[in-house]
Structure formats: structure tokens, C-alpha cells
Amino acid sequence: MDGSLTGKILIAMPGIGDPRFERSVIVMCMHTPEAAMGLVVNKVKEEITLGDVLEHLGVEAPDPIASRPVLEGGPVKPDRGYVLHTPDFDAGDATQIVSPELSLTATRDVLEALAETGAPPQRYVLALGYAGWSAGQLESELHNNVWLVGDLERGIIFDDAHDKKWTRAIRGLGIDPSMLTGESGRA
Numbered sequence: 001m002d003g004s005l006t007g008k009i010l011i012a013m014p015g016i017g018d019p020r021f022e023r024s025v026i027v028m029c030m031h032t033p034e035a036a037m038g039l040v041v042n043k044v045k046e047e048i049t050l051g052d053v054l055e056h057l058g059v060e061a062p063d064p065i066a067s068r069p070v071l072e073g074g075p076v077k078p079d080r081g082y083v084l085h086t087p088d089f090d091a092g093d094a095t096q097i098v099s100p101e102l103s104l105t106a107t108r109d110v111l112e113a114l115a116e117t118g119a120p121p122q123r124y125v126l127a128l129g130y131a132g133w134s135a136g137q138l139e140s141e142l143h144n145n146v147w148l149v150g151d152l153e154r155g156i157i158f159d160d161a162h163d164k165k166w167t168r169a170i171r172g173l174g175i176d177p178s179m180l181t182g183e184s185g186r187a
Contacts, residue, residue: 005031005138007099009156010038010147011169014180017146020075023166026131026147027084027157029096029104036133039073039082039104041125041157042165050126053081054115057108061115069162073127081128083110084157085121099152123158148173 010026026038051066073082083105087097091109098104103121113119114126133141141147150173156165170177 005036005149007102007152009150009152009169011150011166011173013146013148021131024131025156025165025169026074027098027102027152029082029084029098029130031138034135036138038131039071039084039127040131041071041084041127042162043072044069044162045072045128048128050114053126053128054111057111059112059115065114065120068126069160071125071127071162073129074131076130076132078129080106080130081111081126082106082130083114083121083124083126085110085124087121089113089119089121089124101154102152102157123154125158148175 005028008028010028012021012024016022021040023042024040025042026040028036028038030037048070049066050068050070051061053070054061054066084098085103085105087101087103089095089103089105089110091105091107094107094109095103095105113121114124142149148170150169153172156169156172159165167177170180
């Protein structure tokens with residue numbers, strides 16, 4: 001492994017100290033020595049649906065798609081959409097492979113495909129905004145026990161039980177969430 005967290009999930013530790021990321025589960029879409037980028041996949045934007053986003057772009061969506069929730073992907077560029085999806089949709093250079101089972105597309109192509117029957121990816125989530133880190137920032141946060149790192153699980157990304165994803169992610173590491181504390185020590 002090259003030390004990259006691309007294709008992993010970050011799980012916020014209790015007491016993270018930033019309310020924007022309290023109990024967050026983040027899919028890491030890119031992690032290099034220069035920067036890191038991920039999408040929060042367990043926080044719903046209550047005031048907006050996928051239909052609202054598509055309507056804003058002048059794209060009409062059929063009802064089951066229009067009522068789908070939109071996620072708060074993070075505080076950076078909150079007006080920009082990012083679609084995490086299964087690899088059965090590909091927009092060429094606009095689609096980034098996150099893992100063998102997950103891709104990311106942030107162009108209008110994928111949003112138009114979501115509104116078409118038969119053309120969209122099998123599973124997907126739309127997030128507005130992203131979480132970003134500058135060089136060394138994420139590594140510092142990991143050193144300070146701000147995040148736990150886990151493997152991707154499609155259910156945690158694509159399931160609709162958003163309020164249960166943090167607990168499921170922690171349990172997926174073999175940890176009882178009630179045993180976690182926001183306090184840490186050093187030996």
C-alpha cells in the first residue's frame with residue numbers, strides 16, 4: 001500500500017471538535033501528498049432533493065428520482081454537486097475511479113443520466129460540497145486520533161439509513177461505539 005487513503009472511509013471520533021464533522025462518515029475520493037478530498041455520505045441536506053437540483057439545471061426528473069435526498073458532502077464548494085456511483089456509468093475523463101466498485105463524477109453528464117430511465121448508474125448518491133485537506137493536514141488529524149480509517153462498504157455509501165451509517169461504520173471495525181471517547185492519551 002502506498003499510504004493513500006483513496007477508496008477508504010474516515011469515521012469521525014467522538015469529540016472531533018468541529019460540529020460540521022460530528023459523527024461523519026467520509027468516503028475518501030482522492031489522497032495524495034499534496035491534498036485530500038472526500039465526501040460525507042451520512043448527512044442529508046433537509047431542505048433540498050435531487051429533483052430540486054435537477055430542476056435548477058433545467059433537467060426534468062421522474063418522481064422516484066426527484067424525491068431522493070441530497071447529501072451534505074462537506075463545507076468546501078457547497079454549491080457544487082458530486083455523484084458517487086457504481087462503475088456502470090462512465091463519463092470518460094470526467095469520471096474518477098475511487099475503487100474497483102466506486103466512481104466519482106462531478107459533471108452535468110451524470111446528473112442528466114440520473115434523470116433518464118435505463119441510463120443512470122445502478123446505485124448512486126449526490127452530495128453538495130466536499131471535505132478537503134491541504135498537504136499534511138489529514139495526516140496530522142489522523143495522528144491526533146480525529147478519524148478512524150475503514151474499508152469501503154457499499155451499504156454504508158448507498159443505503160438510505162443515513163442516521164445509522166456512523167454506528168454501522170464503527171461496528172464494521174469491530175468496535176462498540178459506546179466504548180469510544182473523545183479523550184485520547186499518549187504512551
